[in-house]
Amino acid sequence: MLRLKDAQKLLQNDYLSVEAGHGLTSDGMYHIAASTYMPECTAEMIDWWFGFIHTTEQYRLWHPRDHVFSDWEGPRNNQSQYIGGHHLVHEYIGGELCKLKISFKDPSEYFGRNFKEEFEAGGYGTAICGRVGLWDDEHGSVLYTGHLIHLIKNEPNACRMRSRFWLGDIEGVSEAQGDKVPDSMRAGLLKHATEEMAILALQLPELYRKHRQQPDTGSRPYVCETCSQSFTRPDSLARHKRRHNEIPPDAVAYEHQVDKSRLVPESDPVARPPSEAISTLQTGMNAPESTSHDMLEEMSLDQEPFISLNWPDSEDLLNSILSAEFANLPSLEVLPSQSMVRGAQESEQQPVSPWLTSDASQSQMHGGNHAVRNLSQIINSLNVTLRKTAQVFHSLGFFWARETGMFDLELEEDNELFTFDHVPAPTAADEKWKAWAAQETQLRALLGHYILDAQLSDQGGPTSQRHTSSSLPVPCDARIFDAADASTWQEHIVRTERKSQRFSDLFFSLFSDRVHVRHLGTSLSGLTASVLLEGLKALSSERAVAAPAKNLVAVPLERDISRALGRMYRFIAQSASLSLIDKDIALLRWHTICMHTTVNLNGLCRALFHKHNIDQCIIGGRKIPTLDLPTWVTSARARLGILHAFSIYHILQKLPTGQTQRIHVPIAVFSAAMVYIAFLLGGVHSISLPIVECWDSVVLINLDEPVDSVTDDLDFDVRRYLDGTLKEPDKCINIMYDISLFSRTLKNLEELWGVSREMQLILEELSLKTA
Incomplete structure (x- = not known):
């Protein structure tokens, strides 16, 4: 970790080994590093801000929840004069109320006398430096315990703030006390x-x-290079340039006559920092410009899919399945030396990245006619025609799989590969292991296609297959699949208690009145949970499309689907085989499905897009429903919808960086954001939300009838909230504030999932309408 006395190294390296993280330094202080990309902001604005923010009202703009009180000792001329001043604040950090005094220092105290020349040489605009202390507001005394530096790096049309804190340097104490800093x-x-x-x-x-x-x-010193129009401020020029990016070059001459600009640009000439691909709101991380596999070791990633492994773990395999062609799956007889599914023309020396859109060809895919290699690249490409074509032909994958016998898989109890009457010779065991692994890879490839099938239904329309009638067997335990050699595989096979089940049996259990959580939940794996969730999503989509017809053959009622979703929630929450992160990932998708079941999100989006003249290619369908937003936001369905949306927001805050790159995250973020936007456009800017203790009972509330409230019910507060009688200001959320996380998450995902870019542009456009 970087020592305080080595702070000058920040000027010598744009990216150090730790840009977001914390730990002890070699000299005993506790170092905390954060990084934030700030579009359309400049170093001049940052300097102005720290000279401007004096009152509590101004301070709360900065963080409406955590910032409580602000006062100022020093110059108050609102002209970036803060050095020598003292900021007195009360704020919540880590759930604890902290009373602090921040005494701003000249950057030369940390970077030396020649810092201005070094700043200019390194492309840095300014640095906010200060001594931080514990403030006794009753007696006015302060005990200084740390230091802060906010170093501002200039970027094209933006800046990047590299925040550094050193704690444990206590005034009057010779030795640093960083190890005493509370967790x-x-x-x-x-x-x-x-x-x-x-x-x-x-x-x-x-x-x-x-x-x-x-x-x-x-x-007007700031001049547009394209049309020569001049501006007084750099931020005005930046916003003006963005309009050029949204208009074809041959239309620039008529820019002021164009009333409706294109929402999705044909190209993106603005140089964007490569860090946006892996930066998240939770870590504020920004990575150096390099290939995707050069990410920092200190990032909170649970997987690095760019490294070619000799044997993938089960989650990496699912990601590779979703980026692979079915025609190139391994056969049952032979398992290739690299278990990652490869294209037929791939050489053994080239590692396969599950996120194939992150290669050098990505820049050509933003609207260009670039030949793409597989289904994942087509879907993630910003070229709308290619993406829609891939979705139309997606169902042919199931047809091909059935024609070639890929669905003819045996249960474990009927499979000779699971029998060990005697100890086989090493060569025979190795062959048996490889044959089994090829069969398990084939199964997981099919399950990945089912998952993708339900994901595509989020954009409107039913799935191409009836998921609940799938006869595919449940995949094996991840520990068996992750075995690195035949002997380890055989050991896990013998020691593991296996249950031969098909997915059709599990779906039947979800809808059965006789099922108990112990029948499934304790042994639920991440892949099995994903397939079951997408099966329920498939039923929900089919029910939504056929809504005008009340009586449908073999399609469960909405209440039955809700009951199954409630059981699925308990199965996930009580699973002993899922980690906390796996549970959050599954529940993120669960809340998205429930939100789509509760609220007609496709209709809501079409109504919003039509009203505000927004062209888009995300949500399908042509029918525009009538929508009275001020009335809609008071309905029980809308209120339950935003409760699910807030749960999605809460989960996103907790997820590590790498886990936000999952295939279902963009639609979850976009759906939650659209519900938030609808409330803002309906005139609701803050709302009191209850604490939900029992989601499996909440989803069973009949929203089409008056909501009854019984004091003894676990969901009593939720019922009061749904009928509009819950008034608790301490549980109030600021809707506009929460939207910022959704917008930044989509922006950070746009290089991995190209459709996120279009989603983020739509969200940005609608956010301007709410202002």
Whole structure:
């Protein structure tokens, strides 16, 4: 970890080994690092902000939840004069209320006398430096215990804030006391710094424009290179340039006559930092410009899919399945030396990346006619025609699989590969293992196609297959599949208690009145949970499409689907084989499915897009429902919808960086954001939300009838909330504030999942309407 006395190394390296994380330094201090990309912000704006923010009202703009009180000792002329001043604050960090005094220092105290020349040489605009202390607001005394530096790196049309904190340097104590820093402060300060700077990035350009005291000299030094129009401020020029990016080059001459700009640009000439591909709101991480597999070791990633493994774990395999062609799956007889599914023309020396859109050809796929290699690249490409074509032909994959006998898989009890009457010779055991692995890979490839099938139904329409009638067997335990050699595989096979089940049996159990959580939940794996969730999504989509017809053959009622979803929630929550992260990932998808079941999100989106003249190619369908938003936001369905949306927001805050790249995350974020936007457009900017203790009973509430409230019910507060009688200001959320996380998450995913870019542009467009 970087020592305080080595702070000058920040100027010598744009990216150090730790850009988001915390730990002890060699000299005993506790170091916390955060990084935030701030679009359309400049170093000048950052300097102005720290000279502007004095009152509690101004301070709460920075973080509406955590910031409580603010006062200022020092110059108050609103002109970036903060050095020598003292900021007195009360704020929550890691759940604890901290009373702090921040005394701002000249950057030369940390970077030396020649810092201005070094800043200019390294492309840095400014640095906010200070001593941080514990403030006794009753007696006015302070005990300084740490240091802070916010170093601002200039970027094209943006800046990047590299925040650094050193704690444990206690005034009057010779030895650093970093090991005494509470655990809540360590991770809490990282989270708090990342959140508050992300919030500031969304507001700063507008606040700077409104409140900066600047005499009007008539000077317009910032000139657009395309049309020669001049501006007084760099942020105005940046917004103007963005309009050029959304208009074809041959239409620039008529820019002021165009009333409706294209939502999805044909190209993206603005140089964007490569860090956006892996940056998240939770870590504020930004990575150096390099190939995707050069990510920092300190990132909170649970997987690095770019490394070619001799044997994949089960989650990596699922990711590779979703980026592979069925025609190139391994046969049952032979398992290739690399178990990652490869294209037929791939050489053994080329590792396969599950995120194939992150290669050098990605830049050509933003609207161009670039030949793509497989289904994943087509779906993730921003070329709308290619993406839609892939979705149309997706169902042919099932037809091909049935024609070639891929569905003819045996249960474990009928499979000779699971019998060990005697100890086989090493060669025979190895062959048996390889044959079994090829069969298990084939099964997981089919299950991945089912998962993708339900994912595509989120954009409107039913799935191409009836998921609940699938006769495929349940995949084996991840420990068996992850075995590195034949002997380890055989050992796990013998020791593991196996249950031969087909997915059709599990779906039947979800809808049966005689099922108990112990029948499934304790042994539920991540892949099995994904397949079951997508099967319920398939039923929900089929029910939604056939809504005008009340009586349908073999399609469960909405209440029956809700009951199955409630059981699925308990199965996930009580699973002994799922990690906490796996549970959060599964519940993120669960809340998305429930939200789509509760609210007609496709209809809601079409109505919003039609009303605000937004062209889009995400949500299918042509029928535009009538929608009275002020009335809709008071309905029980809308209220339950935003309760699910808030749960999605809460889970996103907790997920590590690598886990937000899952295939179902973009639609979860977009769906939650659309519900938030609908409430804002309906005139609701804050709302009191209850704490949900029993989701499996909440999903059973009949929303089409008056909601009854019984005091003894576990969901009593939820029922009061649904009928509009819950008034608890301490549980109130700021809707506009929460939208910032959704927008940044989509932006960070756009290089991995190209459709995220279109989603983020739509969200940005609608957010402007709510202002």
